[in-house]
Amino acid sequence: MADTTVTKGHFKVCGREFPAVKWWALPNLRSTYCLLFFVVLTSATNGYDGSMVNGLLSLEQFDKYMNHPSGSIKGLFSGIMFLGSLLALPPTPYIADNLGRRWGICIGSTIMILAVVLQSASVNFQMFIAARFFLGFGVAIAHGCAPLLITELCHPQHRAIFTTIYNTTWYIGSIIAAWLTFGTNNIDSQWSWRIPSIIQALPSILQISCVWFVPESPRWYISKGRPEQALKVLAYVHAEGNPDDEVVQLEYEEIKETLAIEKEAEQTGWLELFKTKGNRHRLLILMSAGLFSQWSGNGLVSYYISGVLDGIGITDPDTQLVINGVLNIWNAIVATTMCFFVDKIGRRPLFLFSTAGMMIVFVVWTICSERYNATLVHANGNAVVAMIFLYYTCYNTAWSGLLVGYTVEILPYSIRAKGMCYMFACVDIALFFNTYVNPIALEKIGWKYYIVYCVWLAAELVFVFFFYIETRNTPLEEIAKHFDGDAALVGGAAATEKGRILEHDIHEKEHKEAVSEVREEHVGL
Template sequence: MAGGAAGTTHAPGDVRSYEHLLDKRPWYKNRRIILLNFWIVILLVTSSTNGYDGSMMNGLQSLPQWQSAFNNPHGGALGLLGAIQNIGSLSALPFAPYMADILGRKSCIVWGACLMIIGTVVQTASQNVHMFIGARWLIGFGLNFAATGAPMLISELAYPSQRGQITSLYNSLWIFGSFIAAWTTFGTFHINTSWSWRIPSAIQGFPSVIQLCLIWFVPESPRWLVNKGREQEALKILAYYHAHGNEKDPLVEYEFQEIMTTIQMDREAKESVGWTTLFKTPGNRKRMRIIIAIAFFSQWSGNGLASYYLNKVLDAIGITSPTVQLLINGVLQIYNFVICVFGSLWCDKIGRRKLFLWSTGGMLITWVMETVCFALYSERRTTAAAHAFIAMIYLFSTFYALAYSPLIVTYTIEILPYNLRSKGFTVFNFTICCSLVFNQYVNPIALQNIGWKYYTVYIAWLSFELFFIWMYLVETKNRTLEETAAIFDGEDEVALIEKRATNRVEGRESDDVMVDNLNEKASIE
């Protein structure tokens, strides 16, 4: 066996136990990591489809041609048009995690991409509102499959030192899709035919076409392969992309043995893993409390008003020109993308907890100012109040994009152990879909009936969010997936995984000892 990991011991909870094993060259000088990151980019575009949809619906509402084609929807009808994609996503939730665990992460993505392409074709060809709603439901149904497989595969494939940043970029691509949609609808605004809204609808399927063409070349998750008894395939993938094909490389040996150790411990310690397992132990309940909370927070922080109903908000402050509305939306999406990428790339240096605290605190302050500006405009109808309100939208978006756009998927995946990852991530997606359906249906109705007073509800909610984040969010930066998931079960669990992975690399731990050590894990739990 090669050296490296074998000669190093770590104190319990010591972070970055693998750091001395990493390739010290910049990633752009390592051809295999460049290739791996290229395949990961193919997976990242899944999020673009979702982001594209929200901004596209915003833009379409500013197009007179779309309004005319669908009889000027408003109130509940408009809420249904906005929410139907997430209703489709909810419908897929009972099936997506089983496909990801049984058939693999890639199978989920392929199936989801096929459904989204079909849905996009129907949406583009829609002749009435019912056809449009049905197409959006199918897009949402397919999106859930792709959005279940892609982020898990990204996190389970990425080079260890890049995992946090790359997984965070997954949700950042939501905003990339969003600003593509914003500028597409801005560009098609001057087309006087139905193609002004059909062209943006057709482009929504482009990321799925790219994925369907290239997904066959993307490697499968090494963790899924190990769980299916295909250890040699998993080892080859880790070696090829993380160590130029060297299966004896210390980093590859450490990664592989850590995966083997964790999966075998989970497999032997539990006869079966069901949905109730998510809430059985104190560590799992702590995970789910945080996951469900940040899923709700990501949609119930007031951001839904600007994400899906910006034109209604701008109408309320006297900015009714479709050209100006589309321009504001387009610039806002580019600005959000820049901030989101910053949060993604610095998440390991600043830390998840700090970014979430800064983000939530900043949103609370700017939302209060936004509410004041909206109230002043409603009473005095001054241009200054309207312009100040737009400035507050940008400031609020700055803080939201700093943490909630890039980190919610990253944090959810990394705190879940492998055996719970797909089911826990499904609960996360279910929570987001529920909050979105409620938000998208209620927001236009509430805004129409109570105006600026509706904003005060979010002031109270953002205050609660800030308290929750400060009280319960755990820092997870600079750990491997296995170590990150284990900290919720206690630092002794982290030490046990590190110790046993190191021992297996050195050849000191036999299979009999592994079985005996399950008693040690049981005592920790």
Template structure:
């Protein structure tokens, strides 16, 4: 009760300053602010949640090249079982994140991933296939749980000026995991004989979640989650330490006030804390539409296709894939630093248009190669693949998660992120099972389906996507719910809400 009273006093204190910029915010770069620097030096540990998924996504491809592994396990469901495990836990992930906290949810997910990886690396000789399959199912459960909590913690603890970049970098770390798995399996294949050649890279899958498990409690808990649980003093202490460098400045008081009052308004306005809240209001329905569109576009824009003729033209497919992964990572990581300079909507639209142009040329070159067998056309396909994935790197790897979490209010943020993962998984299943059928039936003509999808994608982005650059995490609600949005704060008047909307319409 005393904690609540103290938090209420902080939350409702008066301040005459009209905007957060004038609230004594420390304008120095983050690396010149000691406490903020400590926070961001610890952030890469949270990126390991995405790296873990990338490692697993690439690991199976490497294992399939190993004779020792093939003799132990040759089940066709191996690639799909982590997805099944992920689906099994998705319904529960938002409740774990909201009830146990962002850090505890991450820790639980890491422990489950370690268990699954250990089972895969050391299956009993009596029934290795079944245990390897079980390990992949368990690992999928833990991976999705970790991936559903890490972005929440990043976006909710980062300074408002750096929120977009930090959260966008998170999902680009997927490529780093894929690169590590590719090189690890390549090394063991060429230098280690016997079962150890596949047990070692499989067991190393414990490394990244293990590091994250050991370090996650070095990071602060989400101040928004703490406030939602009535732990006002702890939340204010975290904001003061990291966003005020140990001093309770006017900026920290303003930030605490906005978060606290907004969460109170959200709680009072919500009909319930259930899944229905995702579609109860027009603003939430628009959020869900954008989340579903983002999830589908991130997987079904042609990026799930492998060039139909690439294997026939080039004998260095492994090297090409390795180079393509590194290229995608560098482009997506570089673009993550542009989200606050260029804007989310601009990056999305640039990615859509760039992919449409590259994919159209890709299709034409594929048609020329089929009809003439011209090797130059085949090389042009390779060039277009790199340009296509470079264009995709402008937005889809990083913004798929960061855009989702920042357009959602706190009370449905965890559930909305789960919705994104559901449709991402469904789109991935579509790629896995439908694309081969279409390619076998229509060859290069199947590419026209994705040209049409890319045209629709560009139109949806242009007419419906909302630019979220500028407003704080709480103020983003104004862009979806209008001047009556449930946003509080010292200076959050009806006029200020209207000015946020007007600034985006210019």
């Protein structure tokens, strides 16, 4: 929204410098950020699901009830959810843009609750799989709206950190599910897996109950011809209710100017990302980020840690669940910590370090797995566990938080909702492929499957090096210049000038039409 940079003790809006804001000292901003926690729950819900499925596959009761599913059926348990998400993506931008960000979250959460009811009542794996399809459908809608509301509502000073934190909360849900399934493992009945499934509805229930207390996006209000409501929200959240605050006025004017430019340019369709060199560059980053975030070997552990641990001689369900639970806690610590270094270190260095680190660690991981299979020495198996923790340390340096944080900021407002759908589509395609193929590959060829990821990670590193652009300390609207050059539709002072030109052109057109009408009247006389 606002043309913003952050420096030590200050932040800039539209070229003007202002003292840094302490959000905890301002009641309205503090309450808004606390309420945004319920928006962030969308990502946590996604994380809960991934870890829950991981845990259920380690439960003997679930395995027995589902009649000992094969690798392909296990793949469907997780993969069908991502197919549902993929099919929900096309309508998501229209829900977000026409009904509002909050309604999108509410609709997605309602679908998820109904799907959880069906999942928890499942009597066979067909019913369970059908429920997970609808669960994915609801997640996609909520996931496509939540980051937009956060981005467009946060104070300019805090936007980069908040958007990066959003995706890292995946691990909060993951931690809860991991330890919950560990606890229910001791229940010698169907409730050992039905209880975690039922509790999956809790975040969605909280979202439906609380999201209406979160203000709607000011930009959405303006797009719907309600500028007074937009100014009221900006004043409440960013200036303790003062509509005459300078920051609020700068933001308000910039939003109106940016929307006017976008409307004049008419660059809002699905194909806009293919039409210009800058947008094609954006599309490459969006699609690669979606694929790389899931096709980097992390899917092996995120959804099938039981198969990985079985391959190194760790077969006890309790031990597997403990490793899964501790790993998720570690992931949450690393991912959240790195959010606060995004502006200090930069996006590109973090992506390069993360990808290079994953590649090196995965090679060692593969060697240790081969050595265990050749020697059955437990020390080699334990080394694999250590490599898993080290691998995720590298992964969480960039790919967990910046998956959303980086892709959101490189997109102009006019195509932000649709652009994010391209990225999420690639995530779902990668997850559907991975969750279906990984258990089959692990079952058939074991550790040799890791070699594929070693080669792929090397290709990822080359791609990131050549295509990922540094955006650190660049105002949000000015980021467009990295992709579009002089043709960038930027906000702030540039948008103000373009707004004046647009206004002048409109008045000149109206003047010519009026003169033409007068002449026609004279001719008629």
